[in-house]
Amino acid sequence: MVFPLMNLGVAQILWIVFWIALVIVTLTTLAFYYHWGRFSPNHLGAIATIIVYTLGTAVLFLALLGVLISL
Amino acid sequence: MRFDDGEKIEVVIRKHWLVFAAALFIIGVFTVVPYVLIHILPAGIFGGIPASVAGPVTAFFYLLWLLILWVALFAFWTNYYLNIWIITDRRVIDIVQNGLFSRELITARLEKVQDVTTNTEGILHTLFDFGTVVIHTADDMVNIVITNAARPGLAREKILNAHAALLERAIHPGDSI
Numbered sequence: 001m002v003f004p005l006m007n008l009g010v011a012q013i014l015w016i017v018f019w020i021a022l023v024i025v026t027l028t029t030l031a032f033y034y035h036w037g038r039f040s041p042n043h044l045g046a047i048a049t050i051i052v053y054t055l056g057t058a059v060l061f062l063a064l065l066g067v068l069i070s071l
Numbered sequence: 072m073r074f075d076d077g078e079k080i081e082v083v084i085r086k087h088w089l090v091f092a093a094a095l096f097i098i099g100v101f102t103v104v105p106y107v108l109i110h111i112l113p114a115g116i117f118g119g120i121p122a123s124v125a126g127p128v129t130a131f132f133y134l135l136w137l138l139i140l141w142v143a144l145f146a147f148w149t150n151y152y153l154n155i156w157i158i159t160d161r162r163v164i165d166i167v168q169n170g171l172f173s174r175e176l177i178t179a180r181l182e183k184v185q186d187v188t189t190n191t192e193g194i195l196h197t198l199f200d201f202g203t204v205v206i207h208t209a210d211d212m213v214n215i216v217i218t219n220a221a222r223p224g225l226a227r228e229k230i231l232n233a234h235a236a237l238l239e240r241a242i243h244p245g246d247s248i
Contacts, residue, residue: 014131021135028142031171032149039153039166039174041083049152053145060138067131 011071018064025057075161082229084156087201087221091151098144105136146171156204156217158230160237163206165215181237183209187230189223206230 033050040046074080109129153168163184165177184206191202202223206215220226 010128014128017131017135021138025138025142028146028171032145035149035153035168035171035174039168041155045152049145049148053141056141057138060134060141064131064134064138067127067134071127 014068018068079160081158081160081233082226084217084220084226086151086154086219087199089199089201090219094147098140101140102137105133109133158233160233163215177213177215179208179213179215181234184234185209187227189227191223
């Protein structure tokens, strides 16, 4: 029996991993924003946290995308 | 969290910053170790995968690892920052953020507080002044425990002062107005 992923190239497997990561991080991010939006006792702290988190996540996803495109 | 009309916050207790610093340190170690390993391990570790593909694959998984650590860091920061204990002139409010999808809120009336004990144990706890604060209430089921609280002695003093002031107001209701 051949494991189905063995038939795929490396790039295809990485694209699948990329999309799974994107879905998981998006769901986690929504939960994260929900908590900061609703429960943070300090609006400035919440806004700063959300900006830093969003920028960092975007940079990491863009870097992942860059690596995938280079393959 | 809604407060009653005229309810005054006496003290807000958080976990000590060293708790978050420890998590930051661990995440830092997990960031650096794979990076070092990538440069130490031999180039042929990926077996049949050609070198032109192995480099980007390694970079991809390292970036993915950084993404996981990044999300973990902010999940930890959320737990740390939103875990607070608020002592007002009427209530003790214990807000516990257990994870991104779990939040617990316990409220005890200040008049039900019977005793407050603190425990500072260990070198780091003593040097940085943090420890456990336990608020014993008349209800045996509700004992509010604050682990790794910053300045536990001061917290204990503030809670007991607020409790004494509440009793004073109850005995002499006209004095506080």
